[in-house]
Amino acid sequence: MSVLIIGDVGALEGMFHIGDEAMFEVAVVELAQRGRDAIGVSSHPAETAARYGIPAVPRLGFEGLGRVEAARRAEHLLAVAAGTARLEPEDPARETIAALDAAEALVNAGGGNLASRWPTHVFERSTLVSMARMRGLPVVVTGQTLGPDLDAPDDAVVARMLREAALVGVREPDTAALVASWGVPATLNVDDASFLGLSERDPVRGAGGGVVVSLSGWFAGRPADEVEQRIAMLVDAAALAVGPVSFHAHFGPLDPTAPPRGDAAVHERIRTRMSQPSTVVPTGTSREAADLVRSADLLITCRYHPAVFATPAGTPVLALSADRYTRIKLRGALGHWGQRSVIDLDDLPDAPRLLADLTARADEIRGEAAERLPGLRAASQQWWDTVCAVIEGSAASAKR
Structure with missing residues (x-):
């Protein structure tokens, strides 16, 4: 089985966003090194599949919706997940839900920072997490910034989403303090992409690049x-x-x-x-x-x-x-x-x-x-060890 990873990825109209792609890439690599295959959720599934060599599926269809329409969309998708509603054949969420059905866990890999200035991400991430939990899948939130502008009801939605997660990883003290105010335990680490491509042998590069x-x-x-x-x-x-x-x-x-x-x-x-x-x-x-x-x-x-x-x-x-x-x-x-x-x-x-x-x-x-460097790199590796241990533990429990 595979881990479904959602990140703010997929180059649209030939435009590439380095940081969001980097966090997603690290999640794919770290999971693969620990024996876990990945399926990506992407704005451009074919581009993401070709770039990372993994299967990829579309996003849930919240792009371009206002808050009222997005709330209705979320309600409909949760009803589909509960088996009380059906998707139209052309609905973009059909592939995503099928991938979730085949997954053993959901990882929210940074990107699409959860704040009221980007309500699409709040609706999409929280809905996907709820759908995963309805299936009994463990959820990991990693490399995340939350807020600081989280207006009601977004504050309550994001807090509930994190309470449903098995693990929460954040990347700066302000976000850690916000999560603590919700009573949610979180691990504070450097950003997930901090060590992307950084050599173990010669980690600190010489200057000279202007x-x-x-x-x-x-x-x-x-x-x-x-x-x-x-x-x-x-x-x-x-x-x-x-x-x-x-x-x-x-x-x-x-x-x-x-x-x-x-x-x-x-x-x-x-x-x-x-x-x-x-x-x-x-x-x-x-x-x-x-x-x-x-x-x-x-x-x-x-x-x-x-x-x-x-x-x-x-x-x-x-x-x-x-x-x-x-x-x-x-x-x-x-x-x-x-x-x-x-x-x-x-x-x-x-x-x-x-x-x-x-x-x-x-x-x-x-x-x-x-x-x-050694301590922060070790903490990052320990985080991904813990992520995979949680996924493995959940899979073992499901078999019993």
């Missing part, structure tokens, strides 16, 4: 022209203080010859404002993205997973937060490794001071990462 910049267009309502100009000035300063600058789109087109979209479009606007030269590294794969930032002398990012990849290798990170949500994630990613340089976009004029501090402490930062 400055890598990975940004998004989420400025939380601030004037884009003003923010982009200030970031351009910061990157110029980094180029002069540290070395050559490369821009890398965390969410960008798979085709390197395609017109810039997503983060790549933001990067092009900033590059035109800079006085120093820069280059562009194509989005590529999650592993390539991790290698890039681990060999850099400095990472400037407002994206989360570039920081997740960089910090285990001791790459100094200057993180730019737009709001409470991004601040919680970035502080969490850096804090596991002893880094703390997270600055709000409103405080960009103070960024040169942080830049100078980071460059002065580069050796100290790399040394701290090397010291923390």
Whole structure:
């Protein structure tokens, strides 16, 4: 039997989201190393199946629905699971439910962070968890950020979902505190993708890769022209203080010859404002993205997973937060490794001071990462051992 894994994966319209794919990839790999096959739930099942070499099925059909319609959809799917309703032949959930029927467990593999700003994920994840529990399947929630904006009734829905889970893994202290307030035990670890492709023999890469910049267009309502100009000035300063600058789109087109979209479009606007030269590294794969930032002398990012990849290798990170949500994630990613340089976009004029501090402490930062790495890697491996032990224990109980 297989484990059904839901992640926010599947490249649509040629656009690839590195972090979400990375967490899903790690779940597939870690389960496979422990003798568990995976089936993925994906926005683009054929693309996901080809990329990871596993079967994949569609999502449950909540995309594009308003809250009222999504609530009705959830109610209908739960009635189907209970055997009191039927799906239409063309319903996209038909394959997903069939995969759930054949599974021995459900893993919610990060991505699609559960917050009221993304109600589709709240409805989809909670509904799938309830359907799994109706079948007696164990549920694991791993690598998760929750909130901080969880309005009623989303707060109650997510809390109930976690209470139904056999294991809950979170990745930053703020989420751990929120889960504890619901009375749910959770394991706090680094992000699941932290060690993707990281060598056991030479885990801390040598510097020499210059400055890598990975940004998004989420400025939380601030004037884009003003923010982009200030970031351009910061990157110029980094180029002069540290070395050559490369821009890398965390969410960008798979085709390197395609017109810039997503983060790549933001990067092009900033590059035109800079006085120093820069280059562009194509989005590529999650592993390539991790290698890039681990060999850099400095990472400037407002994206989360570039920081997740960089910090285990001791790459100094200057993180730019737009709001409470991004601040919680970035502080969490850096804090596991002893880094703390997270600055709000409103405080960009103070960024040169942080830049100078980071460059002065580069050796100290790399040394701290090397010291923390064995314990954090071991904790991550222990987590996946526990996940598979829970799945095995549930399967053994079902046979008796």
